[in-house]
Amino acid sequence: MAERSSILSTAEIRKPVVAASAVREFARGGYHSTTIAAVANEAGISPAYVFKLFPSKEKLFVVALEACFAQVVEALSAGADAAVDQSPEAVLDAMGAAYSDLIRDRTLLMLQVHAQSAAEIPEIGQALRNGLAKVTAFAQGRSGADDEAVQHFIAYGQLCHLIVTARIDEVPESWARLLSAGIRHPE
């Protein structure tokens, strides 16, 4: 086989791959009801090896959440670059559209919701705050919008999370259409 293609051991190379599996599985089941065996299975390795790569389930969730927020910031950044013009309003708008695209498959959105629910676990709460700090600071710094506009951006992001997790966009009643108005839906 090719020589070790860098200074990374194969274990170090595998970590992000397993983390990606963890993102998907934790997004499906949440922290408490997702098993290490499920993540291992998704990654094609044995459960025992997951614990060789990560010290605990908690830490694995934290790594998955960090990967999630990194992808979110990356998507916002790409969206901002593609804005029709670089005014604060246009950039925030483009970021919103990019986020809508990103969460089309629900995975990254669900993981954030599950993290919120598990935030009483100190390391998870801290990882959640770190992620939100990155997203909020990036949205403000990149767009140059004022505080109020950024707060509005995040608030409607949270509304979007509610709509998707509760599948409100599949409800035809008027209260549901009211909540979903102007929000892009998955699929």
Place this chain on the structure above:
Amino acid sequence: MAERSSILSTAEIRKPVVAASAVREFARGGYHSTTIAAVANEAGISPAYVFKLFPSKEKLFVVALEACFAQVVEALSAGADAAVDQSPEAVLDAMGAAYSDLIRDRTLLMLQVHAQSAAEIPEIGQALRNGLAKVTAFAQGRSGADDEAVQHFIAYGQLCHLIVTARIDEVPESWARLLSAGIRHPE
């Protein structure tokens, strides 16, 4: 002892009491990591008797969530009655203040967040949609505000949930102050 003080059996009388214990315990731990034993303990009965009163953990959670949303609507109603005037803006504003008061102790808010995380369980998802339908329809009907204002009301309620669950209001950094600006905090 006094005669059966109505047509209700003592089991029927106990159900709402146990449901209130379930609200508190599920709010603390979420659906998956809260045990029936914890709820039973909080209610001062045996775990076995919880299953005499409710058929399953799932159903108990649903009943707790229904109780939660009933209290929310009740609080919004009382808040609306106390509005400085009955214009849509003033009524929505008063409802927001009443909601802030209601969730001061985090319990009802956390339960909603945990319900969102457990919404993949069909009965819980349905109960969540039912609760949101009641809250949204009530907010619109009672205030008479237009769709956009009601959507804004719910979106900022969700932002409030994020701030409280992640304890963002305890973070002194600027991104956190930006998100928390103008939102009332617990305690």
Place this chain on the structure above:
DNA sequence: CACAAGAGTGAGTGATCAATCACTCTCGAC
């Protein structure tokens, strides 16, 4: 008193799961 019906529980049971351990296998360096 007798007894029926409901209130309430103690002691399980079977399943599940995070975490561990003792192992085997591969492969590059000498």
Place this chain on the structure above:
DNA sequence: GTCGAGAGTGATTGATCACTCACTCTTGTG
């Protein structure tokens, strides 16, 4: 070729938990 380090796993373990069952206790009624 042999040695050692890292990759990777199967088999367990100890704990937890939803749910069940067989049982006792109480109380109101005839």
